[in-house]
Amino acid sequence: MSMIVGYVQNNCLEEGLVLFNRMRKGLVEGNEFTLGSLVNACTKLRALHQGKWVHGYVIKNSIEFNSFLVTELLDMYVKCGDVRDAHSVFGELSVIDLVSRTAMIVGCTQCGHPSEAIKLFMDEEWDDILPNLVTASSVLSACGQLGNLDLVRSVHDLGIKLGLGDPTVRHTHTDMYAKCHAVRDARYIFEAVMVKDVITWNSIISGYSQVGSAYEAFELFHQMRSDSISPDAVTLVSVLSACASLSALGVSSSLHAFSVKGGLQSSSVYVGTALLNFYGKCGDVKSARIVFDGMVEQNRITWSAMIGGYEMQGDGSGSLALISDILKENLEPNEVIFTTILSACSQWGGLEVFQFDEPGL
Numbered sequence: 001m002s003m004i005v006g007y008v009q010n011n012c013l014e015e016g017l018v019l020f021n022r023m024r025k026g027l028v029e030g031n032e033f034t035l036g037s038l039v040n041a042c043t044k045l046r047a048l049h050q051g052k053w054v055h056g057y058v059i060k061n062s063i064e065f066n067s068f069l070v071t072e073l074l075d076m077y078v079k080c081g082d083v084r085d086a087h088s089v090f091g092e093l094s095v096i097d098l099v100s101r102t103a104m105i106v107g108c109t110q111c112g113h114p115s116e117a118i119k120l121f122m123d124e125e126w127d128d129i130l131p132n133l134v135t136a137s138s139v140l141s142a143c144g145q146l147g148n149l150d151l152v153r154s155v156h157d158l159g160i161k162l163g164l165g166d167p168t169v170r171h172t173h174t175d176m177y178a179k180c181h182a183v184r185d186a187r188y189i190f191e192a193v194m195v196k197d198v199i200t201w202n203s204i205i206s207g208y209s210q211v212g213s214a215y216e217a218f219e220l221f222h223q224m225r226s227d228s229i230s231p232d233a234v235t236l237v238s239v240l241s242a243c244a245s246l247s248a249l250g251v252s253s254s255l256h257a258f259s260v261k262g263g264l265q266s267s268s269v270y271v272g273t274a275l276l277n278f279y280g281k282c283g284d285v286k287s288a289r290i291v292f293d294g295m296v297e298q299n300r301i302t303w304s305a306m307i308g309g310y311e312m313q314g315d316g317s318g319s320l321a322l323i324s325d326i327l328k329e330n331l332e333p334n335e336v337i338f339t340t341i342l343s344a345c346s347q348w349g350g351l352e353v354f355q356f357d358e359p360g361l
Contacts, residue, residue, distance in 0.1 A: 011044075013041040014045075016037065016038060017041055017050060031063070032058075033068065035069060036068045039054050039055070039073055039076050040076075043072070043080070048081075055073055067095070070092070070100070071099055074086055074090055077107070078111075083113055087104075090104050098130070098135070101120065102131070102134050102135045102138070105121055106134065108120065109145070112145070114146050115142075118142050121155075131158075131162065136155065136159045136162075136169055137169055139155050140155050140176045141172065141176065143180075144175065145179075147181075152177060156173055171199055173186075174193070174204055175206075177207070178208075179207070179210070181207075186203070196227070196229065202234045205217050205221060205239060208242065217239055221235065230262075231258075232264070233270055236258075237270050237274045239255060240275060241277075244277055244282075253287075259271050266294070269296075272292075272294075275291045276291055280305060280308060280313075289306070
């Protein structure tokens with residue numbers, strides 16, 4: 001038993017699962033602590049199927065569900081994205097504490113169920129369980145996903161009353177206010193953060209970009225570099241998106257050079273796509289094509305952006321040639337790319353050349 005726990009604690013996860021399988025074949029039963037460690041191994045491996053098997057083993061052998069085992073099961077389902085089974089485990093808890101409640105809120109937020117996360121947080125049944133930093137950050141993230149500014153402010157006020165002023169939560173505040181388009185509030189909190197990392201800068205730059213304040217976004221980008229913080233792919237995508245709204249070709253060309261020098265264009269499909277969209281909106285299809293041809297990874301979005309760039313500039317032959325390349329690449333078009341293809345073909349002719357066998361398109 002202790003060997004399995006030791007394997008898991010030392011990150012030898014597969015070995016721990018193999019040893020348990022041997023133990024089981026030898027008719028040696030595990031206890032709740034051993035099984036909790038095995039569930040933890042499944043969580044780290046994101047092995048949902050194996051985790052469910054261990055859960056079934058616990059039920060079949062009538063092993064006691066102590067708080068350690070139940071919390072591990074809840075954590076496993078949450079981190080593997082199975083919110084339904086996580087809810088089932090959560091509902092069976094005899095005592096709900098801060099750890100289990102926070103795990104459930106985090107899971108709902110990360111799996112795209114923000115309303116469920118907020119519902120759990122607001123439930124009066126657990127008013128005596130005060131939130132910690134992780135709880136507050138997750139609830140703020142859920143509010144941001146919903147774009148609910150009133151809730152962001154309510155949770156923010158509660159955090160102040162509870163003394164949850166950790167820099168991590170301040171970063172989340174900046175991001176959530178920005179996502180709710182309350183950039184003045186976001187900027188106020190941003191300026192109050194003493195030590196700003198790349199995540200903090202990205203939050204405020206993205207906020208200005210989302211509300212179309214391109215000059216402010218670009219100014220912050222320069223200030224970020226002046227403060228010796230290295231921009232990453234997220235930074236560049238936000239700034240490029242802002243510049244695209246201005247069609248500021250000179251500005252974006254310098255950002256392009258920066259992305260090449262920093263290796264961000266070749267390493268991030270998102271930076272490449274943002275450059276494509278920018279050059280397309282500025283009417284510089286030649287530069288867009290250079291970016292497109294230089295991308296290590298190309299997906300449906302990049303193909304669609306390049307076709308759209310040709311279409312915006314009235315280059316029918318370029319659009320149709322690229323559509324032909326898509327067919328040669330055996331790239332299955334989704335709805336977005338299919339709509340772009342139809343638009344280009346209807347404008348310039350040639351639709352009869354292409355045949356699509358995708359059902360539902």
